[in-house]
Amino acid sequence: MTALLDIAGLTRRFGGLVAVNGVSFKVARGEVVGLLGPNGSGKTTVLNMISGGLKPNGGAIRFSGETISGWPAHRIARAGIARTFQLVRILPSLGVAENIVVALAFRREPLWGAAADAAARYLLVKVGLGGRGDEAAENLTYIDQKRMELARALAADPQLLLLDEWLAGLNPTELRVGIDLIASLRDSGITIVLVEHVMEAVRALCGRCIVMTAGSKIADGATADVLRDPKVIRAYLGAGHA
Amino acid sequence: MKRVAAAAGLIALVAALAAAPAFLDAYGLGLMMGLAGYVTLATAWALFSGPTGYISLATVAFVGVGAYCVAALNEVLPYPLVLLIAAGIGLAVALVVGLSTLRLSGVYFVIFTFGLAELVRQLVTFYEINVTGTLGRYIFLDITPQQIYWQLLALGIVTMLLRWWIGRSRIGLALKVIGDDEVVASHVGIDIARTKLALFAISAVIMTLVGVIQAPRWTYVEPAIVFNPTVSFLTLIMALLGGATRLWGPLLGAVPLFLLFEWLSANFPNHYSILLGLLFILIVFALPKGVLSFIEQTWGKARDTDGSGARS
Numbered sequence: 001m002t003a004l005l006d007i008a009g010l011t012r013r014f015g016g017l018v019a020v021n022g023v024s025f026k027v028a029r030g031e032v033v034g035l036l037g038p039n040g041s042g043k044t045t046v047l048n049m050i051s052g053g054l055k056p057n058g059g060a061i062r063f064s065g066e067t068i069s070g071w072p073a074h075r076i077a078r079a080g081i082a083r084t085f086q087l088v089r090i091l092p093s094l095g096v097a098e099n100i101v102v103a104l105a106f107r108r109e110p111l112w113g114a115a116a117d118a119a120a121r122y123l124l125v126k127v128g129l130g131g132r133g134d135e136a137a138e139n140l141t142y143i144d145q146k147r148m149e150l151a152r153a154l155a156a157d158p159q160l161l162l163l164d165e166w167l168a169g170l171n172p173t174e175l176r177v178g179i180d181l182i183a184s185l186r187d188s189g190i191t192i193v194l195v196e197h198v199m200e201a202v203r204a205l206c207g208r209c210i211v212m213t214a215g216s217k218i219a220d221g222a223t224a225d226v227l228r229d230p231k232v233i234r235a236y237l238g239a240g241h242a
Numbered sequence: 243m244k245r246v247a248a249a250a251g252l253i254a255l256v257a258a259l260a261a262a263p264a265f266l267d268a269y270g271l272g273l274m275m276g277l278a279g280y281v282t283l284a285t286a287w288a289l290f291s292g293p294t295g296y297i298s299l300a301t302v303a304f305v306g307v308g309a310y311c312v313a314a315l316n317e318v319l320p321y322p323l324v325l326l327i328a329a330g331i332g333l334a335v336a337l338v339v340g341l342s343t344l345r346l347s348g349v350y351f352v353i354f355t356f357g358l359a360e361l362v363r364q365l366v367t368f369y370e371i372n373v374t375g376t377l378g379r380y381i382f383l384d385i386t387p388q389q390i391y392w393q394l395l396a397l398g399i400v401t402m403l404l405r406w407w408i409g410r411s412r413i414g415l416a417l418k419v420i421g422d423d424e425v426v427a428s429h430v431g432i433d434i435a436r437t438k439l440a441l442f443a444i445s446a447v448i449m450t451l452v453g454v455i456q457a458p459r460w461t462y463v464e465p466a467i468v469f470n471p472t473v474s475f476l477t478l479i480m481a482l483l484g485g486a487t488r489l490w491g492p493l494l495g496a497v498p499l500f501l502l503f504e505w506l507s508a509n510f511p512n513h514y515s516i517l518l519g520l521l522f523i524l525i526v527f528a529l530p531k532g533v534l535s536f537i538e539q540t541w542g543k544a545r546d547t548d549g550s551g552a553r554s
Binding site: 098 | 412418428431432433
């Protein structure tokens with residue numbers, strides 16, 4: 001079986017800093033892969049290059065058989081990759097349902113009008129915001145804005161979903177709900193790559209993990225094995241703990 | 243029922259405006275022409291700048307191009323053809339400018355568009371002096387003031403309808419998203435460059451047509467007259483006063499301000515620019531989101547304090 005996402009030698013420099021240095025990995029269809037690493041290790045930069053927010057300086061990204069590296073973000077989005085952002089990005093001048101309609105209206109098979117409105121409200125129910133479509137997006141609490149952002153990503157009907165610390169900043173109860181929500185997405189067959197620091201979530205959701213440090217991949221394998229790997233422990237906790 | 247009444251009211255208003263020349267003297271008709279011109283310009287300006295938040299000072303570049311097309315072509319081509327050619331040239335300029343500048347954001351875009359108007363003026367001046375040898379041109383067209391007014395009125399109505407239609411369409415939503423957050427826009431599949439370019443071009447073509455239609459009023463044109471940057475500033479401040487994100491905003495801003503400017507220039511010809519500048523500052527400080535938003539907010543607050551408007 002060919003990989004849905006195939007990244008080879010991906011490199012990105014910011015001036016003299018090599019933020020991502022020759023990273024390669026594959027993600028199979030239906031997999032949930034965790035992308036881990038200490039702060040500043042280049043995880044978000046990798047996501048940004050996959051989604052088209054940043055152009056790679058080197059290497060290639062193939063998505064369901066097509067080389068998408070270098071494509072503009074809107075073309076990648078239409079090819080079937082959706083994402084959430086590390087710092088939640090809402091559209092403040094629009095209502096909650098409209099925030100979802102935006103993604104429905106510009107995806108590969110667009111919905112518009114009454115159909116889009118109905119689909120948006122259905123997705124809001126799915127993420128736990130049922131009946132709140134008419135509120136102003138900027139009045140939502142942080143967790144609800146995150147839910148809305150997830151619904152917007154789902155509205156694109158993606159083959160690949162990129163979640164950038166979607167669970168960060170949630171309290172224990174919200175975290176439980178959030179993990180269940182992502183698990184339900186996994187069960188529906190969406191392929192997910194998630195950047196996450198919440199280990200509880202990583203253990204519960206990810207069958208496989210990739211660990212980066214200082215721009216390079218240092219581990220790639222089954223979650224339990226990776227988290228026991230001395231190299232990974234050293235990267236997170238320092239040499240004394242390995 | 244309510245929509246039928248609103249539609250009937252609008253049709254009656256349009257009919258009244260169309261019949262207005264029969265009841266006006268020459269000064270009144272001139273005033274109405276100016277009003278129709280500025281309402282159209284402000285609405286066309288808001289078509290692009292309202293939702294995207296890109297402040298353009300290129301208005302007069304397009305108006306001037308339109309007027310110069312008439313000046314250059316009115317003796318060799320029939321009027322309808324001049325209209326078409328001018329619209330085509332306006333479109334071409336808008337596409338070139340759009341492709342090269344819409345990547346700029348914020349203040350850089352403002353400065354570039356201001357510079358553009360100046361550049362076009364200098365280019366026309368250069369061409370006239372070095373190639374044709376005369377700076378000014380005369381426009382003798384067999385068009386009555388009534389006909390100019392009706393053309394402007396029709397263009398204004400088309401612009402309003404276009405803006406209403408775009409506001410309800412997918413492209414209107416795309417513009418709002420771009421105005422809110424370009425990163426989100428591109429990540430939900432919106433082609434930002436193409437959307438902005440399309441709207442900038444439509445807005446520019448309308449502005450060019452305003453220049454074409456108004457040109458016969460001037461009789462004599464030269465670059466300093468038709469590329470006067472005050473036109474860009476007036477258009478901008480009218481749209482902002484009314485509220486550039488609202489359908490009726492530019493109209494509600496243009497009408498009182500145009501009348502005020504007329505009065506100021508008639509009564510304080512020497513201090514006109516100073517008063518204009520003060521007014522700009524006042525509007526930007528006091529009503530940054532426009533009159534319509536201000537009314538809605540104060541109305542909303544009044545309702546909230548007596549409890550009936552509170553939701554939670």
